[in-house]
Amino acid sequence: MISPLRAVAISPLRVLKISPLRVSAIANKEVRQLRRDRLTFGMIVGIPMLQMMLFGYAINTDVRHLRAAVADLAGTQRSRLLVADAEASQVVDVVRRVESAEQLEALLRAGEIHIGLFIPADFERRVQGAVRVPAQLLVDGSDPLVLQSARGLAALPVAGTPRRQAEIGDTFAVRAYYNPERRSEVQIIPGLIGVILTMTMVLFTAVAVVRERERGNLELLITTPVRTIELMIGKIVPYVAIGLVQVTLVLVVGSALFRVPIRGSLLDAYLAALAFIIASLSFGLLISTFARNQFQAAQMTIFFLLPSILLSGFMFPFDGMPRAAQIIAEALPLTHFVRLIRGVVLRGASLTEIGADFLPLAIFFAVTLSVALLRFRKRLD
Amino acid sequence: MNDAPAIEATNLTRRFGALTAVDHVTMVVPRAQIYGFLGPNGSGKSTTIRMLCGLLEPSEGEARVLGLEVPRDAEALRTRIGYMTQRFSLYEDLTVRENLEFIGEVYSIPRRSRRERVDELLAQYELADRAGQYAGTMSGGQRQRLALAAAVLHRPELLFLDEPTSAVDPQSRRDFWESLFALCDAGTTILVSTHYMDEAERCHALAILDSGVLVATGSPRRLMDEIPETVVEIEGDDLRAARAVLDDVDAVASVAQLGTRLHALVEPGLDEPALRLRQHLAAAGVAARVERVAASLEDVFVSATRERRAP
Ligand SMILES: Nc1ncnc2c1ncn2[C@@H]1O[C@H](COP(=O)(O)OP(=O)(O)OP(=O)(O)O)[C@@H](O)[C@H]1O
Ligand SMILES: [Mg+2]
Numbered sequence: 001m002i003s004p005l006r007a008v009a010i011s012p013l014r015v016l017k018i019s020p021l022r023v024s025a026i027a028n029k030e031v032r033q034l035r036r037d038r039l040t041f042g043m044i045v046g047i048p049m050l051q052m053m054l055f056g057y058a059i060n061t062d063v064r065h066l067r068a069a070v071a072d073l074a075g076t077q078r079s080r081l082l083v084a085d086a087e088a089s090q091v092v093d094v095v096r097r098v099e100s101a102e103q104l105e106a107l108l109r110a111g112e113i114h115i116g117l118f119i120p121a122d123f124e125r126r127v128q129g130a131v132r133v134p135a136q137l138l139v140d141g142s143d144p145l146v147l148q149s150a151r152g153l154a155a156l157p158v159a160g161t162p163r164r165q166a167e168i169g170d171t172f173a174v175r176a177y178y179n180p181e182r183r184s185e186v187q188i189i190p191g192l193i194g195v196i197l198t199m200t201m202v203l204f205t206a207v208a209v210v211r212e213r214e215r216g217n218l219e220l221l222i223t224t225p226v227r228t229i230e231l232m233i234g235k236i237v238p239y240v241a242i243g244l245v246q247v248t249l250v251l252v253v254g255s256a257l258f259r260v261p262i263r264g265s266l267l268d269a270y271l272a273a274l275a276f277i278i279a280s281l282s283f284g285l286l287i288s289t290f291a292r293n294q295f296q297a298a299q300m301t302i303f304f305l306l307p308s309i310l311l312s313g314f315m316f317p318f319d320g321m322p323r324a325a326q327i328i329a330e331a332l333p334l335t336h337f338v339r340l341i342r343g344v345v346l347r348g349a350s351l352t353e354i355g356a357d358f359l360p361l362a363i364f365f366a367v368t369l370s371v372a373l374l375r376f377r378k379r380l381d
Numbered sequence: 382m383n384d385a386p387a388i389e390a391t392n393l394t395r396r397f398g399a400l401t402a403v404d405h406v407t408m409v410v411p412r413a414q415i416y417g418f419l420g421p422n423g424s425g426k427s428t429t430i431r432m433l434c435g436l437l438e439p440s441e442g443e444a445r446v447l448g449l450e451v452p453r454d455a456e457a458l459r460t461r462i463g464y465m466t467q468r469f470s471l472y473e474d475l476t477v478r479e480n481l482e483f484i485g486e487v488y489s490i491p492r493r494s495r496r497e498r499v500d501e502l503l504a505q506y507e508l509a510d511r512a513g514q515y516a517g518t519m520s521g522g523q524r525q526r527l528a529l530a531a532a533v534l535h536r537p538e539l540l541f542l543d544e545p546t547s548a549v550d551p552q553s554r555r556d557f558w559e560s561l562f563a564l565c566d567a568g569t570t571i572l573v574s575t576h577y578m579d580e581a582e583r584c585h586a587l588a589i590l591d592s593g594v595l596v597a598t599g600s601p602r603r604l605m606d607e608i609p610e611t612v613v614e615i616e617g618d619d620l621r622a623a624r625a626v627l628d629d630v631d632a633v634a635s636v637a638q639l640g641t642r643l644h645a646l647v648e649p650g651l652d653e654p655a656l657r658l659r660q661h662l663a664a665a666g667v668a669a670r671v672e673r674v675a676a677s678l679e680d681v682f683v684s685a686t687r688e689r690r691a692p
Contacts (some may be wrong), residue, residue: 055480215470215473216466216468216469216470217470217471217472219436219466219470220464220466220470220531221469221487222436223434223435223436223459223462223464224484224487224488225456225459225488225489226487272571305590
């Protein structure tokens with residue numbers, strides 16, 4: 001006799017004509033294959049671990065240690081105390097001391113600092129009278145998190161004033177540069193070019209090579225006189241063009257639909273994009289020498305993409321991250337591209353001001369391509 | 382220089398972990414001949430060909446191909462050899478013409494002569510009316526003609542064909558071999574692997590591989606003439622019973638069924654082998670016609686691969 005419980009449990013399967021044996025046959029086969037695909041198996045653990053480390057440890061939306069410069073034209077004891085208090089708050093790290101507001105603006109544009117503390121010559125008089133805000137914060141508004149932290153700094157009390165702070169009001173007037181309306185799309189879209197390029201460029205080249213190996217084309221190709229370097233360059237060139245098309249698309253849509261200003265030179269923007277595209281493509285080639293199939297190539301791309309997005313400064317300010325995360329970020333091409341493209345597009349910086357970020361891209365390209373060439377021998381074994 | 386054999390291999394060996402896929406193979410392939418590689422699945426035919434093309438590093442031994450040492454001089458060899466892989470390795474998402482054009486470019490054939498050569502090959506291999514078809518949608522026989530056209534496009538002196546006629550019907554196979562003879566007449570050396578006896582029989586010379594070991598070499602004629610065993614053919618209604626009887630006879634080295642007949646390989650020492658077997662069968666009450674026959678290539682194959690299995 002079939003127990004009522006058993007009858008109930010089995011009947012829906014019967015009705016749908018599902019055989020538990022066949023289902024378990026497929027499930028078992030899947031588990032076996034998964035176990036043998038070491039990379040996928042590793043990713044099951046690796047991706048959550050990476051995400052947790054990135055979000056839990058590296059990412060900090062309460063931004064501290066923003067690079068700052070001071071122009072203290074007053075030079076009084078009180079003004080020096082104010083700067084010391086600002087540093088003690090840990091929101092800013094004063095890295096430069098300059099003489100004028102113009103110099104602060106230049107440093108902002110070059111991306112060397114995020115915040116400028118400007119203390120005017122009549123600081124003492126302003127503190128006494130209640131008419132005007134005593135000092136100014138010049139803030140790189142292209143990053144909303146930076147702006148938010150700067151606002152916290154604005155109410156910093158001035159030490160040793162005879163009047164109560166409430167009478168003075170804010171110590172600093174905040175002047176947001178580059179994105180005065182504080183629209184997040186303005187901040188996001190230039191960096192988004194880099195995220196899109198990382199996704200497509202790395203994946204495209206990796207898959208393009210791995211696919212040939214999977215389909216057996218490579219066995220034919222390596223018996224021909226084609227040299228490895230020719231094969232690699234030939235693989236990269238079409239995708240460079242595709243990458244530049246993507247850049248154009250984002251810039252056009254960004255400025256037409258989202259009114260993202262393009263303040264710098266377009267040529268500079270394209271030069272930065274070109275350097276970044278080539279670096280990303282050579283990384284794709286490197287992946288292709290490790291991945292045994294297209295799925296693995298896609299997984300490795302994701303594994304590279306995650307830290308790129310989270311650590312590059314695209315989503316969270318670089319300055320706010322712990323030192324270890326910053327070192328990793330410096331090795332990622334997206335970090336340098338985000339700096340370059342924001343500098344050119346949002347701050348109108350020229351490559352002479354911010355060109356230093358080309359060097360890491362060039363090094364990344366040279367290293368990844370050399371390793372890819374070394375690993376990709378014209379052999380089957 | 383040109384008198385040197387097309388291929389000279391000495392103790393060529395390749396191991397994959399514990400498995401020895403090719404085991405001390407020594408062979409010489411003369412020029413302008415069709416040289417056959419006969420062997421069962423997994424006997425090391427593809428692995429040997431890959432080593433000779435410079436795609437795999439030998440674990441031991443050496444090979445000179447067209448006077449060049451492989452894998453050291455593999456790059457210099459590339460333009461002089463053609464390789465048709467066992468698995469279709471052209472681009473399935475390119476058309477027939479695009480595939481051939483691509484191969485022509487890879488071999489740096491100048492534009493004008495490339496076009497001419499592609500047209501010539503399309504006509505020669507009866508692909509002209511399929512020039513615009515995707516390679517991936519073609520039938521087995523059409524693909525194989527395309528692959529051969531691609532392999533000979535740069536007019537190589539030496540052609541490696543790895544089981545070119547698997548998945549091809551008998552008529553297409555005959556046509557295919559006609560093209561091979563035409564190439565050979567024009568001076569091309571061809572090394573072709575197969576497990577079809579009829580194809581092996583067409584080769585000028587043969588090497589029989591078994592578990593990575595070269596067990597016999599020579600022209601098909603000589604191999605058949607010089608087979609050590611005597612071949613006895615048994616024809617009858619109950620081959621199964623006949624076989625059971627023969628298996629128990631000590632002098633019978635092996636029994637294989639060929640269509641409606643049995644071929645027994647009898648050890649060379651036995652006198653009057655046909656008579657003896659007839660007596661054995663009669664004693665067991667099995668009616669059969671027993672006759673001594675000339676060895677076929679299949680007998681050679683059974684004989685050669687048997688010696689290694691049961692020494
Ligand atoms: N890359 C490899 N790794 C491990 N073993 C291999 C590899 N390539 C070949 N082998 C093994 O080497 C042996 C010879 O293989 P090979 O492909 O040369 O045989 P073959 O004669 O071409 O067979 P077939 O007629 O089936 O094509 C086989 O046992 C095979 O499993
Ligand atoms: Mg093979």
